[in-house]
Amino acid sequence: MSNDILAITEHLNGNVADISYEMVGGAKELAAGFGGQAIAIMLGSGMAEQAGTFASDATLYVDDPALAEFNPAAYGRVLAALVEEKSPRLIMFGNTSMGMDLAAWLSVKAGVPCVAYVNHLAVEGGELVATAQIYGGKMAAECVPAGDSAIVSVMAGAFPLDAGQGSTAAEQMASPVSLDDLPIRFTRLIMPEAGDVDITAQEKLVAIGRGIGSDDNIELAEELAEAMDAVLAASRPITDAGWLPKTRQVGKSGVSVKPKLYLMLGISGAPEHIEGMKDAEFIIAINTDADAPIFDVAHYGTTEDLFDVAEAMLEKLE
Amino acid sequence: MNIVVAIKHVPSTADELEINDEGVNLDFDEVDFTINEFDEQAIEQAVLVKEASGGEVTVIGVDVIEELDGVLHTALAKGADKAAKIVGDLEPPIDSHTQARWLADAIGGLTPDLVLTGVQAVDDLDGQIGPMLAAYLDLPYVGVVTGLSVSDGTATVHKEYAGGVMAEFEVNLPAVVGVQAAEKPPRYAPISKIRQMAKSADLEEYEADENVGDSGCEIRKMAKPVSAGHAEMLEGDAEEVAEKIIEILEERGLL
Numbered sequence: 001m002s003n004d005i006l007a008i009t010e011h012l013n014g015n016v017a018d019i020s021y022e023m024v025g026g027a028k029e030l031a032a033g034f035g036g037q038a039i040a041i042m043l044g045s046g047m048a049e050q051a052g053t054f055a056s057d058a059t060l061y062v063d064d065p066a067l068a069e070f071n072p073a074a075y076g077r078v079l080a081a082l083v084e085e086k087s088p089r090l091i092m093f094g095n096t097s098m099g100m101d102l103a104a105w106l107s108v109k110a111g112v113p114c115v116a117y118v119n120h121l122a123v124e125g126g127e128l129v130a131t132a133q134i135y136g137g138k139m140a141a142e143c144v145p146a147g148d149s150a151i152v153s154v155m156a157g158a159f160p161l162d163a164g165q166g167s168t169a170a171e172q173m174a175s176p177v178s179l180d181d182l183p184i185r186f187t188r189l190i191m192p193e194a195g196d197v198d199i200t201a202q203e204k205l206v207a208i209g210r211g212i213g214s215d216d217n218i219e220l221a222e223e224l225a226e227a228m229d230a231v232l233a234a235s236r237p238i239t240d241a242g243w244l245p246k247t248r249q250v251g252k253s254g255v256s257v258k259p260k261l262y263l264m265l266g267i268s269g270a271p272e273h274i275e276g277m278k279d280a281e282f283i284i285a286i287n288t289d290a291d292a293p294i295f296d297v298a299h300y301g302t303t304e305d306l307f308d309v310a311e312a313m314l315e316k317l318e
Numbered sequence: 319m320n321i322v323v324a325i326k327h328v329p330s331t332a333d334e335l336e337i338n339d340e341g342v343n344l345d346f347d348e349v350d351f352t353i354n355e356f357d358e359q360a361i362e363q364a365v366l367v368k369e370a371s372g373g374e375v376t377v378i379g380v381d382v383i384e385e386l387d388g389v390l391h392t393a394l395a396k397g398a399d400k401a402a403k404i405v406g407d408l409e410p411p412i413d414s415h416t417q418a419r420w421l422a423d424a425i426g427g428l429t430p431d432l433v434l435t436g437v438q439a440v441d442d443l444d445g446q447i448g449p450m451l452a453a454y455l456d457l458p459y460v461g462v463v464t465g466l467s468v469s470d471g472t473a474t475v476h477k478e479y480a481g482g483v484m485a486e487f488e489v490n491l492p493a494v495v496g497v498q499a500a501e502k503p504p505r506y507a508p509i510s511k512i513r514q515m516a517k518s519a520d521l522e523e524y525e526a527d528e529n530v531g532d533s534g535c536e537i538r539k540m541a542k543p544v545s546a547g548h549a550e551m552l553e554g555d556a557e558e559v560a561e562k563i564i565e566i567l568e569e570r571g572l573l
């Protein structure tokens with residue numbers, strides 16, 4: 001058992017994801033509480049330079065052609081081996097597409113408890129206290145994982161970015177395990193289709209969510225957006241239903257936007273949506289649920305019905 | 319193709335959520351339960367694969383609050399062929415590791431070619447059952463998947479990253495895949511068909527093994543999140559609110 005913290009960093013297309021630096025920053029803060037080191041872990045190929053950009057106490061960079069692109073099977077094998085060898089106090093993943101494949105899996109393989117959706121971590125009297133954001137951001141659950149090792153997956157934005165940026169020379173090593181005969185093979189990256197409007201370049205967005213109810217009601221939102229000289233954006237259920245193109249999706253698996261105005265109609269404010277719009281300059285939320293998490297993020301809000309408000313606004317604007 | 323889909327009943331987050339007297343969980347008597355939205359996607363994806371490649375779809379769930387039947391009947395009405403549930407003297411909350419072990423034991427016995435789960439559910443804090451199932455069954459796992467096709471013992475999946483970027487993987491079967499969204503929006507099942515399933519369907523039952531250990535993740539406190547700020551709420555009826563919004567936007571030069 002060591003008191004070290006491993007921050008499992010991520011990258012795509014040669015770029016280190018922000019969450020990696022956030023985790024390293026968070027790990028540094030916590031490592032002092034445990035009396036251990038904050039160790040950044042990077043898996044990749046030809047990434048030695050990027051591996052040197054963390055403000056960690058130490059960085060371990062595992063280089064292998066099979067690790068060039070994320071592959072849950074390859075990454076899982078390497079991480080299981082590293083964790084067995086190092087038996088860290090804490091392992092941090094991002095609550096991201098990559099982290100979500102690995103955290104719970106490793107939890108079973110390593111026999112270590114896992115807390116997902118973590119947005120706050122503290123060390124109290126040598127114990128780790130993890131706070132998770134559950135029920136779509138409506139509840140905060142606090143827990144102390146039993147035993148002397150734990151895995152967490154942390155939300156984007158839980159820790160400041162800059163505290164994790166620095167220049168610690170990485171120790172490079174070859175994969176400690178064979179990466180032959182992987183049951184999963186990466187074949188290609190598929191980039192988003194261009195063509196539709198670029199919502200990241202808009203000053204004003206009217207964003208619609210599941211509260212819009214049906215396909216037929218999109219027209220009302222469209223008219224309102226037009227009257228305001230704004231463009232329509234949406235939460236995931238709307239693009240999954242095919243009511244608006246995927247290019248309009250804001251959030252974790254969509255795009256991040258920073259418009260001057262983000263007017264929201266019937267969006268609850270799940271963590272995955274907030275991730276993509278929290279930096280908007282001015283946010284107004286219309287949602288009939290007074291407990292909707294979006295009201296903790298918006299500047300102005302109303303619990304009036306979205307259709308009534310949208311129609312009244314349209315009338316006044318026309 | 320023998321396809322198994324693990325499905326789950328979760329508290330509806332559209333409602334007001336009350337905390338129980340101990341302050342460590344929701345008051346389950348005060349909330350409505352609904353099928354996890356991503357499980358609806360997983361069911362649709364399973365039926366699409368069946369329609370394209372042939373085979374059979376079995377849905378299975380841990381019947382934590384003894385109300386899973388409705389969800390299983392709905393899945394059958396949407397095109398699943400068989401349904402099963404894991405039952406016992408179950409007292410929620412039950413951690414994900416324990417549930418994953420029960421599911422792994424039952425699913426392993428069904429010798430599946432493909433296991434689908436929802437990418438996640440909103441109600442638990444100890445991770446996702448999909449990767450845990452894969453770990454217990456010693457199968458590969460890919461999650462956050464929005465497209466899946468099968469040929470010659472291999473699944474081709476599209477996994478979503480941020481910004482609309484996707485990665486394509488080939489995965490040896492059998493495998494576990496966590497579904498974010500099916501290739502088509504989930505089909506609708508008429509109430510009459512669900513009723514018919516409720517009358518005629520046989521639900522296979524598996525007994526939960528009480529000797530399975532827990533994950534060591536106990537919630538010591540649950541509460542509504544304390545936030546740094548809160549929106550200023552606009553008072554009045556819809557007319558007045560609309561008026562105020564327009565005023566505020568004009569003041570800020572946004573109209």
Ligand SMILES: Cc1cc2nc3c(=O)[nH]c(=O)nc-3n(C[C@H](O)[C@H](O)[C@H](O)COP(=O)(O)OP(=O)(O)OC[C@H]3O[C@@H](n4cnc5c(N)ncnc54)[C@H](O)[C@@H]3O)c2cc1C
Pocket residue numbers: 136208209210211212234235236237238249250251252253254255265266267268269270271272273276286287288289292304305306307332437438462498
């Ligand atoms: C890996 C992963 C990635 C994801 N990525 C994204 C992403 O990029 N973007 C994203 O948005 N989501 C994403 N999600 C989904 C996310 O978890 C939520 O499910 C989603 O954001 C909910 O969308 P919503 O707020 O529109 O719907 P809901 O949460 O259903 O909210 C609808 C809201 O409308 C309100 N409402 C209903 N009727 C009315 C009315 N008449 N007037 C006013 N208000 C009304 C309700 O009170 C409710 O709050 C992702 C999930 C996962 C697991």
Ligand SMILES: Nc1ncnc2c1ncn2[C@@H]1O[C@H](COP(=O)(O)O)[C@@H](O)[C@H]1O
Pocket residue numbers: 323324325326327354356357360378379380381382414417421434435436437438439440441442445446447448
């Ligand atoms: N009790 C359960 N019964 C069946 N499937 C489950 C259960 N809990 C979780 N799952 C599956 O695992 C996925 C992820 O859920 P969770 O682990 O709760 O985030 C769900 O979408 C289901 O497919």
